[in-house]
Amino acid sequence: MSSAPGRFIRQIRLVPGFDDGRYPFDLPAVRHLARSGGLGLPAGATFLVGENGAGKSTLIEGVAVAAGFNPEGGSRNFRFATRATKSALGDHLVLTRGVERPRTDFFLRAESYYNVASEIERLDAAGGRPVMPAYGGVSPHERSHGESFLDLVTHRFGPAGLYLLDEPEAALSVQSCLALLARMHELVDQGSQFLIATHSPVLLALPGATILEITGEGTMEQVDFDRALPVRLTRDFLRAPGRFLKHLLDTG
Ligand SMILES: Nc1ncnc2c1ncn2[C@@H]1O[C@H](COP(=O)(O)OP(=O)(O)O)[C@@H](O)[C@H]1O
């Protein structure tokens, strides 16, 4: 893991004193962020892990909005909105930025990638400079979800970029997760910064990455690869699926 501060985002802080007792301010992870005085982001890749509902997506979307991204995803000049589900967190987050600006950027949430793909098609059809070539030349709607996502990271992502990704593994086979891992390794080497929510033990193996685990109490603890929850659980399961299932299904 890196001890140098993030190149583009160094710290995330919550403006103190704002808690109306409702989502997203009632989430343990958000309360912890407020109490702790801030979360430092190191250089390279930072993973957020934690159970479903721990607040990973809320945090990543909050950072994205505070950084000027469209809440539903895309690059910072995407401005479409299909649903009014943006949480208020981003309006109350303060980012400490590095001195440099990213050369490129992208916010991707697996849940709304379809809408990002539609926006890419719309921009391309609207005239002006074609955007499709930057995404591999084929409309994301004409590729499988996994293929179009790999097109995105292969062609559209580049050196010295800032990338916020929410469960990028959602569309990917294990083989494709390995391809993504290799591409992230290359982009980090070229000075990019990533913040990624994931459940994928494969992605977590990215060398040099920092893994932050959100606990049930909302604290964020740095863990190494072998201690990270998705890795431990997957490993336990694969070691003895039969025994695991016997416990789980209580089949005696
Ligand atoms: N728009 C919303 N309104 C109210 N509660 C929400 C909303 N979105 C998420 N939540 C709640 O916040 C919690 C954290 O959600 P989320 O950030 O999506 O978790 P994760 O990504 O870690 O699975 C969940 O328990 C969920 O019920």
Ligand SMILES: [Mg+2]
């Ligand atoms: Mg989520």
